[in-house]
Amino acid sequence: MKKHTTLSERLQRLKCCVVLATYNNENTLAAVLDGVLVYTNTIILVNDGSIDSTPEILTNYPQLIVINLPKNKGKGNALKIGFNKALELGFERAITLDTDGQHFPEDLPKFVQALEASDDKNLFLIGDRNMNEADVLARSAKGNRVSGFWVRFVTGLDLNDTQSGFRLYPLKALKQIRFLKWTKKFEFETEVIVRAHWRGIKVVNLPINVLYPENRVSHFRPFMDIARIVVLIIGFIVIKGVYIIPRDFYRRLKKKGFRKFFIEDFLGSNDSPKKKALSIALGVFVGLSPLWGFHTVIVIFLAIFFKLNKVIAFTFSNVSFPPFIPFVLWASLLTGNFLLSETTSSSITELTDFNAIRHLESYLLGSIVLSISAATIFGLLGYVILILFQRKNRAVSV
Structure with missing residues (x-):
């Protein structure tokens, strides 16, 4: 042959x-x-x-x-x-x-x-x-x-x-x-x-x-x-949610440094201001939601599903990064108490060991309202800032 x-x-x-x-x-x-x-x-x-x-x-x-x-x-x-x-x-x-x-x-x-x-x-x-x-x-x-x-x-x-x-x-x-x-x-x-x-x-x-x-x-x-x-x-x-996205995120952040990373990967992304703002809102919403232990998986899944910016969504989901957890719990419980007209003491020292479980109803309601409110505020604020940044760049290029 x-x-x-x-x-x-x-x-x-x-x-x-x-x-x-x-x-x-x-x-x-x-x-x-x-x-x-x-x-x-x-x-x-x-x-x-x-x-x-x-x-x-x-x-x-x-x-x-x-x-x-x-x-x-x-x-x-x-x-x-x-x-x-x-x-x-x-x-x-x-x-x-x-x-x-x-x-x-x-x-x-x-x-x-x-x-x-x-x-x-x-x-x-x-x-x-x-x-x-x-x-x-x-x-x-x-x-x-x-x-x-x-x-x-x-x-x-x-x-x-x-x-x-x-x-x-x-x-x-x-x-x-x-x-x-x-x-x-x-x-x-x-x-x-x-x-x-x-x-x-x-x-x-x-x-x-x-x-x-x-x-x-x-x-x-x-x-x-x-x-x-x-x-x-x-x-x-x-x-991907637990390891790959965080790994790639921190690798880029470490390689570029925060300032360069913020300018190139955040502000310099080809995504529209609307898409970036929605990504911010998604990250904040998931980060403040009462879904502890699943924030990263959920935010990445939703970012992929809705075709949003995964880096931005993941970044802002870290609003509940471990050092901030007591403050998030405290703010959620205070919000819930206010909505339910509760007068229960809610000092931040009580929440460092997750005692918010004692007031589960107030916490759950408060965390949902807080996450929606904060997502709306951060999303709108981000949109305004991104629009202004975009206009400034266009003016400079002209």
Whole structure:
């Protein structure tokens, strides 16, 4: 079989191999292997417990590095095993494609060319199957839309295709990431996108061809696999609120200093004064609300949901930063007592050990009214200041 030796050599220079995970794809496996072997011999194949004629087919390909798993555990698990083997052999990157016949091995050069043309050699490339126009199965398109929505929700990445198995993984860059043990099926392909983005790895789509042959066997389960992806993303939303957003916020603040950060990230944001003011109001409202322990998660979730400025909302939610908690409790209880015409003593010293629980009704009512009032005042004040700042900048530029 004649090889495209130039591409094979380019793959070797990039320390890139091909990793294939297969399970009961006896109808299409040989054709996929033959297509890939036109370009390279460096193939690691993980047989994920196939019970069809896959073992017999593989006897015809002694040049492959084959890992036979005794029991089927899922595509994610098989890929992790294949990636570990690739790293063990000294490879720094791996191209994957599905063995169900939907991908064209002829697209392999596209990935190599895209990586070579980029200054970023840690690029994470995902094949874009053009799900809106290509002749694809409804359940595949549905799963991709669900995954794409949630990936965009937690990362901001606008990817057309998040579930494509035709990818170029920067294994060396991903090596330090500890993936979840239970992501053994299709949800792993969503997890790796999110975690790679959070690690600072650039994730981009690359147009590819796609075909769904009649003899194709798919193991994607629309309900269960989509449910697993949604559960994974819910966990990511929590992680983003509790760790990722605060981490990025403090990193930028530390790097720039407060003055530069305030001018560039706050005043200099491309968001409109209205959007910034609403972000301020949201942050103050959540920060003063009686939702202790969940302020960060809730403010980030709402900022993403309403498409507000996450940095501003998070910053102003810290109005209830630990040193200020007694004052917030005190002000809430005083407000509640006033509204209910209570005369109960409410000195700030009583509240340092959360004795406001004794007056729960007053506290809850007061905190809600206080949070709404303060959010309105801070939002309006912020809007006025931002409008004046914007006009001043325009006058200076003219």
